Amino acid sequence: MLDHIIITVSDLERSGAFYTTALKHLDIKLSMDFKGQDGHPDLKGFGKDNSIFFWLKEGKSDSNGVHIGFVAKDHADVETFHKAALAAGAKSLYxxxxxxxxxxxxxxxWIIDPDGYEIELVHKG
Incomplete structure (x- = not known):
């Protein structure tokens, strides 16, 4: 079982705003703005309930081969996510x-985020 994942993004504020919009209807929200110090980067942590599991850090992004899948509770979640992600600046892959x-x-x-990461939302009915 995974605890968390961190992806490196080229613009932390832009990606923070993108994921805030794209994940909002899933009740996944920006839960922590971690201010780095002593060489540790700033991070934006997204989560649900009391768990932060999806983190962004600023740097040189490399989306090659990265695919992240989030769980949807139903088909409507998948459709709403797709629309929200496109409105926030994503490209539709499927x-x-x-x-x-x-x-x-x-x-x-499947959508492609502003840094080229492949993000999926799936309902396994």
Missing amino acids: APRVFPEYYPGYFAT
Whole structure:
């Protein structure tokens, strides 16, 4: 089980605003603005309830090969996420749909964030 993931983004404020908008309807919100010191970078932590599991840090981004999948509670979440992410500046890789090649009921969308990271939201019904 993963505890958290950190991705490096080229503009911390821009990406913080992007993920605040894109993840809002999933109740995943900006939970911590960590101010780095003594060589530790500033971080923005996103989470739900009492858990922070998705972190951003500023630096040279390298999205090559990175795919992050978030869980949706239903198909409406997937569709709402797709619209919110596009409105926040994402590019659509795959519009919301069933992906039967994975298995029946796999309903997902993929977007590309401002730094080129591939972000998926999936409902496994």
